[in-house]
Amino acid sequence: KAGVTQTPRYLIKTRGQQVTLSCSPISGHRSVSWYQQTPGQGLQFLFEYFSETQRNKGNFPGRFSGRQFSNSRSEMNVSTLELGDSALYLCASSLLGTDTQYFGPGTRLTVL
Amino acid sequence: KQEVTQIPAALSVPEGENLVLNCSFTDSAIYNLQWFRQDPGKGLTSLLLIQSSQREQTSGRLNASLDKSSGRSTLYIAASQPGDSATYLCAGLNAGGTSYGKLTFGQGTILTVHP
Numbered sequence: 624k625a626g627v628t629q630t631p632r633y634l635i636k637t638r639g640q641q642v643t644l645s646c647s648p649i650s651g652h653r654s655v656s657w658y659q660q661t662p663g664q665g666l667q668f669l670f671e672y673f674s675e676t677q678r679n680k681g682n683f684p685g686r687f688s689g690r691q692f693s694n695s696r697s698e699m700n701v702s703t704l705e706l707g708d709s710a711l712y713l714c715a716s717s718l719l720g721t722d723t724q725y726f727g728p729g730t731r732l733t734v735l
Numbered sequence: 736k737q738e739v740t741q742i743p744a745a746l747s748v749p750e751g752e753n754l755v756l757n758c759s760f761t762d763s764a765i766y767n768l769q770w771f772r773q774d775p776g777k778g779l780t781s782l783l784l785i786q787s788s789q790r791e792q793t794s795g796r797l798n799a800s801l802d803k804s805s806g807r808s809t810l811y812i813a814a815s816q817p818g819d820s821a822t823y824l825c826a827g828l829n830a831g832g833t834s835y836g837k838l839t840f841g842q843g844t845i846l847t848v849h850p
Contacts, residue, residue: 627778655836656836656837656838658838665840666826666840668836668839671835671837673836679835679836679837681837713778713779715836720836721834721836722767723781723784724781725781726779726780727778728778729777729778731776
Protein backbone atom coordinates (compact mmCIF):
# COMPACT_ATOMS: atom_id res chain seq x y z
CA LYS A 624 0.00 0.00 0.00
CA ALA A 625 1.17 3.47 -0.75
CA GLY A 626 1.92 5.60 2.28
CA VAL A 627 0.59 9.00 3.23
CA THR A 628 1.47 11.64 0.68
CA GLN A 629 1.60 15.39 1.14
CA THR A 630 1.87 18.14 -1.44
CA PRO A 631 3.65 20.36 -1.92
CA ARG A 632 6.78 19.37 -0.02
CA TYR A 633 8.11 22.91 0.23
CA LEU A 634 6.44 26.32 0.14
CA ILE A 635 7.69 29.86 0.49
CA LYS A 636 5.11 32.57 1.13
CA THR A 637 5.10 36.15 2.37
CA ARG A 638 3.23 37.57 5.32
CA GLY A 639 -0.45 38.17 4.68
CA GLN A 640 -0.78 35.53 1.99
CA GLN A 641 -2.78 32.36 2.34
CA VAL A 642 -1.74 28.77 1.68
CA THR A 643 -3.40 25.39 1.07
CA LEU A 644 -1.72 22.11 1.90
CA SER A 645 -2.92 18.72 0.71
CA CYS A 646 -2.80 15.26 2.27
CA SER A 647 -3.74 11.90 0.73
CA PRO A 648 -4.17 9.18 3.35
CA ILE A 649 -3.38 5.50 3.09
CA SER A 650 -6.06 3.73 1.08
CA GLY A 651 -8.94 2.70 3.34
CA HIS A 652 -8.05 5.12 6.13
CA ARG A 653 -10.87 7.48 7.00
CA SER A 654 -9.24 9.57 9.72
CA VAL A 655 -6.78 12.34 8.92
CA SER A 656 -5.04 14.41 11.60
CA TRP A 657 -2.88 17.48 11.07
CA TYR A 658 0.06 18.63 13.21
CA GLN A 659 2.39 21.60 13.26
CA GLN A 660 6.02 21.02 14.20
CA THR A 661 8.33 23.86 15.23
CA PRO A 662 11.67 23.81 17.09
CA GLY A 663 10.21 25.76 20.00
CA GLN A 664 6.80 24.13 20.47
CA GLY A 665 7.46 20.66 19.11
CA LEU A 666 4.53 18.76 17.59
CA GLN A 667 1.12 20.28 18.19
CA PHE A 668 -2.25 18.94 17.11
CA LEU A 669 -4.26 21.10 14.71
CA PHE A 670 -7.41 19.10 13.89
CA GLU A 671 -8.80 15.71 12.93
CA TYR A 672 -11.30 14.77 10.24
CA PHE A 673 -13.26 11.57 9.83
CA SER A 674 -15.72 10.94 7.00
CA GLU A 675 -15.71 14.62 6.04
CA THR A 676 -16.48 15.77 9.60
CA GLN A 677 -14.14 17.64 11.92
CA ARG A 678 -14.24 15.68 15.17
CA ASN A 679 -11.47 17.38 17.07
CA LYS A 680 -9.65 20.67 17.03
CA GLY A 681 -6.49 21.90 18.74
CA ASN A 682 -5.77 25.28 20.23
CA PHE A 683 -4.98 27.28 17.10
CA PRO A 684 -6.52 30.52 15.83
CA GLY A 685 -9.33 30.53 13.29
CA ARG A 686 -6.83 31.35 10.52
CA PHE A 687 -6.13 27.61 10.46
CA SER A 688 -8.89 25.59 8.85
CA GLY A 689 -9.30 22.32 7.05
CA ARG A 690 -11.63 20.04 5.25
CA GLN A 691 -11.92 16.47 4.12
CA PHE A 692 -13.34 15.16 0.88
CA SER A 693 -15.44 12.07 0.24
CA ASN A 694 -12.32 10.14 -0.87
CA SER A 695 -10.74 10.95 2.55
CA ARG A 696 -8.17 13.33 1.07
CA SER A 697 -7.76 16.38 3.26
CA GLU A 698 -6.63 19.94 2.87
CA MET A 699 -5.64 22.52 5.41
CA ASN A 700 -5.64 26.24 4.81
CA VAL A 701 -3.84 29.00 6.61
CA SER A 702 -5.00 32.54 5.89
CA THR A 703 -3.21 35.83 6.60
CA LEU A 704 0.13 34.14 7.13
CA GLU A 705 2.40 35.30 9.95
CA LEU A 706 6.13 34.73 10.40
CA GLY A 707 5.36 32.38 13.28
CA ASP A 708 3.48 30.05 10.94
CA SER A 709 6.79 28.87 9.48
CA ALA A 710 6.87 25.19 10.37
CA LEU A 711 6.77 21.62 9.17
CA TYR A 712 3.12 20.62 8.70
CA LEU A 713 2.50 16.92 9.05
CA CYS A 714 -0.59 14.91 8.35
CA ALA A 715 -1.29 11.43 9.62
CA SER A 716 -3.91 8.89 8.68
CA SER A 717 -5.46 6.03 10.58
CA LEU A 718 -8.40 3.73 10.19
CA LEU A 719 -10.51 5.14 13.01
CA GLY A 720 -8.61 7.97 14.68
CA THR A 721 -8.00 5.82 17.76
CA ASP A 722 -5.44 3.43 16.31
CA THR A 723 -1.93 3.64 14.85
CA GLN A 724 -1.30 6.90 13.03
CA TYR A 725 0.88 6.87 9.93
CA PHE A 726 2.59 10.10 9.01
CA GLY A 727 3.40 11.68 5.69
CA PRO A 728 6.72 13.37 4.89
CA GLY A 729 5.37 16.81 5.71
CA THR A 730 5.17 20.19 4.00
CA ARG A 731 7.86 22.68 4.96
CA LEU A 732 6.28 26.16 5.00
CA THR A 733 8.50 29.22 5.18
CA VAL A 734 6.87 32.62 5.68
CA LEU A 735 9.02 35.65 4.78
CA LYS B 736 -4.75 18.27 30.11
CA GLN B 737 -2.29 15.59 29.05
CA GLU B 738 1.40 16.49 29.22
CA VAL B 739 4.16 14.20 27.97
CA THR B 740 7.81 14.46 29.01
CA GLN B 741 10.79 12.59 27.61
CA ILE B 742 14.07 12.03 29.36
CA PRO B 743 16.89 12.37 28.42
CA ALA B 744 16.70 15.11 25.81
CA ALA B 745 19.78 13.70 24.10
CA LEU B 746 21.74 10.49 24.37
CA SER B 747 25.02 9.42 22.76
CA VAL B 748 26.12 5.78 22.95
CA PRO B 749 28.65 3.52 21.27
CA GLU B 750 27.44 0.94 18.82
CA GLY B 751 26.26 -2.32 20.37
CA GLU B 752 24.95 -0.86 23.63
CA ASN B 753 21.48 -1.59 24.94
CA LEU B 754 19.63 1.58 25.87
CA VAL B 755 16.39 2.82 27.41
CA LEU B 756 14.41 5.91 26.50
CA ASN B 757 11.88 7.23 28.99
CA CYS B 758 8.49 8.84 28.53
CA SER B 759 6.15 10.04 31.29
CA PHE B 760 2.59 11.33 31.04
CA THR B 761 0.42 13.18 33.52
CA ASP B 762 -3.08 11.84 32.73
CA SER B 763 -3.60 8.14 33.34
CA ALA B 764 -6.76 8.20 31.18
CA ILE B 765 -4.64 7.16 28.25
CA TYR B 766 -6.10 5.01 25.47
CA ASN B 767 -2.83 4.10 23.80
CA LEU B 768 0.75 5.24 23.50
CA GLN B 769 2.85 5.30 20.34
CA TRP B 770 6.58 5.50 19.82
CA PHE B 771 7.94 7.11 16.66
CA ARG B 772 11.30 7.90 15.16
CA GLN B 773 12.01 10.97 13.09
CA ASP B 774 15.02 11.42 10.87
CA PRO B 775 16.21 14.99 10.19
CA GLY B 776 13.82 16.88 7.93
CA LYS B 777 11.55 13.87 7.53
CA GLY B 778 8.15 12.74 8.73
CA LEU B 779 7.50 10.35 11.59
CA THR B 780 7.85 6.58 11.35
CA SER B 781 5.64 4.57 13.69
CA LEU B 782 7.63 2.04 15.72
CA LEU B 783 5.24 0.56 18.26
CA LEU B 784 1.77 1.15 19.63
CA ILE B 785 0.75 -0.06 23.08
CA GLN B 786 -2.90 -0.20 24.04
CA SER B 787 -3.82 0.82 27.59
CA SER B 788 -4.74 -2.80 28.33
CA GLN B 789 -1.29 -4.04 27.33
CA ARG B 790 1.95 -3.97 29.29
CA GLU B 791 4.42 -4.21 26.45
CA GLN B 792 4.98 -4.63 22.73
CA THR B 793 7.98 -5.95 20.85
CA SER B 794 9.22 -5.48 17.31
CA GLY B 795 12.65 -6.82 16.42
CA ARG B 796 15.24 -5.12 18.61
CA LEU B 797 12.64 -2.76 20.08
CA ASN B 798 10.55 -3.33 23.18
CA ALA B 799 8.15 -0.79 24.60
CA SER B 800 6.41 -1.00 27.95
CA LEU B 801 3.52 0.92 29.46
CA ASP B 802 2.67 1.42 33.14
CA LYS B 803 -0.49 3.50 33.46
CA SER B 804 -0.41 3.58 37.24
CA SER B 805 2.96 5.30 37.32
CA GLY B 806 2.39 7.29 34.13
CA ARG B 807 5.46 5.90 32.41
CA SER B 808 6.51 4.21 29.20
CA THR B 809 9.94 3.03 28.18
CA LEU B 810 11.45 2.14 24.83
CA TYR B 811 14.24 -0.40 25.03
CA ILE B 812 16.61 -0.69 22.06
CA ALA B 813 18.86 -3.73 22.04
CA ALA B 814 22.27 -3.89 20.37
CA SER B 815 22.11 -0.33 19.04
CA GLN B 816 23.42 0.46 15.55
CA PRO B 817 24.46 3.73 13.85
CA GLY B 818 21.30 3.48 11.74
CA ASP B 819 19.26 3.88 14.94
CA SER B 820 20.44 7.49 15.20
CA ALA B 821 17.33 9.67 15.06
CA THR B 822 14.92 11.58 17.28
CA TYR B 823 12.56 9.30 19.18
CA LEU B 824 9.15 10.62 20.12
CA CYS B 825 6.45 9.19 22.33
CA ALA B 826 2.85 10.29 22.00
CA GLY B 827 -0.29 9.50 23.97
CA LEU B 828 -3.89 9.31 22.78
CA ASN B 829 -6.36 9.98 25.57
CA ALA B 830 -9.52 8.02 26.13
CA GLY B 831 -12.79 9.77 25.49
CA GLY B 832 -14.70 11.04 22.50
CA THR B 833 -13.00 14.42 22.47
CA SER B 834 -9.62 12.84 21.80
CA TYR B 835 -10.15 11.49 18.31
CA GLY B 836 -6.96 11.61 16.31
CA LYS B 837 -5.22 13.83 18.86
CA LEU B 838 -1.79 12.62 19.86
CA THR B 839 0.01 14.56 22.59
CA PHE B 840 3.74 14.43 21.94
CA GLY B 841 6.80 14.66 24.11
CA GLN B 842 9.72 16.84 23.05
CA GLY B 843 11.72 13.83 21.93
CA THR B 844 15.07 12.21 22.68
CA ILE B 845 17.85 12.78 20.17
CA LEU B 846 19.79 9.52 19.93
CA THR B 847 23.26 9.29 18.43
CA VAL B 848 24.90 5.88 18.05
CA HIS B 849 28.54 6.20 17.08
CA PRO B 850 30.60 3.41 15.50
